[in-house]
Amino acid sequence: MRTTIKSSTTIEGIGLHKGKPARVTFLPAAGATGYRFLSPLFAEPIPATLDRIAGTARGTNISDGKNNIYTVEHLLSAAAGLGIDDLDIEITGEEPPAADGSALPFATALHKAGLTEKQEQERKPLSIGGQLEMAKGDIRFLARPMKDCVFIKLTYDYPHKLVGRQTVEFMLSPEEYLVRVAPARTFGFSHELEALKKAGLGLGGSLDNAVVIAEGEILAKGGLRYPDEFARHKLLDLIGDLALAGRPLKDIYIEAERPGHAANVNFAKLLLEKAL
Numbered sequence: 001m002r003t004t005i006k007s008s009t010t011i012e013g014i015g016l017h018k019g020k021p022a023r024v025t026f027l028p029a030a031g032a033t034g035y036r037f038l039s040p041l042f043a044e045p046i047p048a049t050l051d052r053i054a055g056t057a058r059g060t061n062i063s064d065g066k067n068n069i070y071t072v073e074h075l076l077s078a079a080a081g082l083g084i085d086d087l088d089i090e091i092t093g094e095e096p097p098a099a100d101g102s103a104l105p106f107a108t109a110l111h112k113a114g115l116t117e118k119q120e121q122e123r124k125p126l127s128i129g130g131q132l133e134m135a136k137g138d139i140r141f142l143a144r145p146m147k148d149c150v151f152i153k154l155t156y157d158y159p160h161k162l163v164g165r166q167t168v169e170f171m172l173s174p175e176e177y178l179v180r181v182a183p184a185r186t187f188g189f190s191h192e193l194e195a196l197k198k199a200g201l202g203l204g205g206s207l208d209n210a211v212v213i214a215e216g217e218i219l220a221k222g223g224l225r226y227p228d229e230f231a232r233h234k235l236l237d238l239i240g241d242l243a244l245a246g247r248p249l250k251d252i253y254i255e256a257e258r259p260g261h262a263a264n265v266n267f268a269k270l271l272l273e274k275a276l
Helices: 073-081 104-113 174-181 189-200 229-245 261-274
Strands: 002-005 009-014 023-029 035-038 051-056 061-062 089-093 115-116 132-136 139-143 150-158 163-170 187-189 211-213 250-255
Touching: 009 104, 023 104, 051 089, 073 104, 073 174, 073 229, 104 174, 132 261, 139 261, 150 229, 163 229, 174 229, 187 189, 187 229, 189 211, 229 261
Parallel strands: 035 089, 150 250, 187 211
Antiparallel strands: 002 115, 009 023, 023 089, 051 061, 132 139, 139 250, 150 163
């Protein structure tokens, strides 16, 4: 049975990359429409699906072919992490608010809005019949059937003395997602900031919505939320990117090593291609 939210809820703030005022309103969806974006920029609702992806540089962006909505992965992660099937996302501006850099503000708002089951609307989950592997350089994904749960093992590995190799293992459920994944914040390295801004990205970034890894210290408001917060945020991103497959994961074990948005999207395409 498919689910949506009971009532609408709104979050406002500043966009992470464009640095402009942003607002998003989550709305109940009556039909089996999946996740859709509604915007004055679009002539009609745009489905959050793999064929709408317009770019994966520092975030996952979708488009109607002319106008883009940037960095949709955090709010999609929140919806998928809570088990929501159908959701209309009304957005003002070019991207959602950065909030605190995590998916927690979105997940909390959706949780408070409440979930409701829609009678006579059946889910079509995404499961696979055998093992799948995808690798490119040091990036690797693996998936295989797993009985009665969705389990993800993710490794983030970066050659910095304050980062190193972090591995997180997670059984996907709304309760676990809210506590262990949603609060993990986006992060970047201080040596990248100037180049990012020259590229027109990270213009709204600050320590209010991101963790900055400098040469000799980690700059994080209130300190790190978890010792492995970077791996957990990569897991958050992966869940959001896989949501673009348009079908909820079911009975599957996934391993991801050194993932990023482009690789996540390609892996989502492979899963969808091989899905039962």
